[in-house]
Amino acid sequence: MKKKGYNRGRQHFEVLNGQGRRFSFSRLKQAFLYYVLLLLALVIIVQVGYHWLGEQFLAWRLQVVAAERGIVEQEKEVAGLVTRSEQVVNAPASGVILDLAEPGERVSVGENLVTLGVVSVSGQGDNEEADPAQAELDDFETFITVKAHHAGLLSYYTDGWEKHSDSFYLSEEEYAENRQEGSTTKKNMRVAEGEPILKIVHNWHWYYNVILPLHPGRTIAEQQQAAIKFAFAPDQLVQAELFEAYIDKEDKEVRLTYLIKKQISGFEEVRWTQASLIYNRQEGIIVPAEAVFKKEGKTGVYLNRNGRVVFQPVTVISQQGDRVMVEGLAPQNMVITRHELVEEGRRLN
Secondary structure (H helix, E strand, O other), rough: OOOOOOOOOOOOOOOOOOOOOOHHHHHHHHHHHHHHHHHHHHHHHHHHHHHHHHHHHHHHHHHHEEEEEEEEEEEEEEEEEEEEEEEEEEEOOEEEEEOOOOOOOOOOOOOEEEEEEOOOOOOOOOOOEEEOOOOOHHHEEEEEEEEEEOEEEEEEEEEEOOOOOOOOOOOOOOHHHHHOOOEOOOOOOEEEEOEEEEEEEEEEEEEEEEEHHHHHHHHHHOOEEEEEEEOOOOOOOOEEEEEEEEOOOOOOOEEEEEOOOOOOOOHHOOEEEHHHHHHEEEEEEEHHHHEEEEEEEEEEEEEEOOEEEEEEOOEEEEEOOEEEEEEOOOOOOEOOOHHHHHOOOOOOO
8 A cells, every 4th residue: 555645735835924013112101101090090089088988987986066056945744724714604494405506616795505495394303315306395484595695715514613713723632632523515405493504715815723843843933934735735835924923932832823825626625634834945056965074174065176176165055855055156066076085186187
C-alpha cells in the first residue's frame, strides 16, 4: 500500500500585518481625568453624606428640638352640683295630662304649656298613667290650660332641688344622702293637685358649685375665668366666670361657684356631674421639661447655636406634664433636650 504524499493536499497561507489599535497618549489623559473626577465626586458625596448623617445622628442622640409657641393648661378633675334659677309650676287640680308643649324650647310669658283634664270621679291613684281609650271627654269636669308666667326654657323634669338657685355646696356623700328621684311629666299621666308638673329654667345663666382641697383650690380661686368640660357634654368647652370663692381654713377646703352663660343641651336636667376644670391657660414658648436644668444656681437650657453648645438662662412659667413654658427664649431656638450628654462650648459640627 502506497503511502499518500504529505504535501499532496497542502494549502499555502499568507500572514498579513495586523491593523490593531495603536497606543494613544491623548486617550490616556482623558481616561485619567475621567477617573479622577469620578473619585472626586465620590469623595464629595461621602463627605456630604457623612456630615448630614452625622448631624442627623447627633440631633437624634441629643434630642434637639425647636422652641415653639404653644399653650399650657392646668386642669383639675372635679365633681359638683349644678344650680339654676327655676320656677316650678304645680298642678292646679287633680286630673290627667292631656297635652304638653314641646320641652327643651324657650317659651314666652302667656304661652300655653299644659292641658289638664280635671277628673270628675275617683279613678286610678296619683302618678299612674290613664288609659287613653277610657279617658273620654265626658270623664272630666272641666279642662285647665296651664300658661307660662315666666319666660325661659321649658322642662318637665323636676327633682326637688329647684329651690337652690345659685351658690349651694354639697360633698358627693351629702348629695347622695339627700338625693331624690326625679320625675318627668308625660302625656296621659294622672297628677295630684299641688304636684310639680313642670319648670321654667332661666336659660341665660346657671351655676356650677364645687368643693376642692386647699391645694390647688386656693390657686384656682385666684383665677377669675375658667374653662369647663362637663361629663354630660364632653365635646363642648364652656367658658365660666368665678361667681363666688370661699376658703374654709378650718375644714381645709375651698368652695367655688362658677357662673355659666351658655346653654348646653341637657343642662336643665343635670344636677350632680363630673367635670374637667381648666383654670389656667397660658400661651408662650414651650420646651421639653427634661431640657430645663440648673447650672451654677441658674435655671436654663442648652442651645445648639451655630454648631456650638450655649447655655441660655430661662424662667419657668408653668408646666403641664412633660412640657414647660419658659421666658427668656426666642422661637425656633434649637434646644438640646439631653443636656447631660454635652458641655457648654462644645462644637457639634
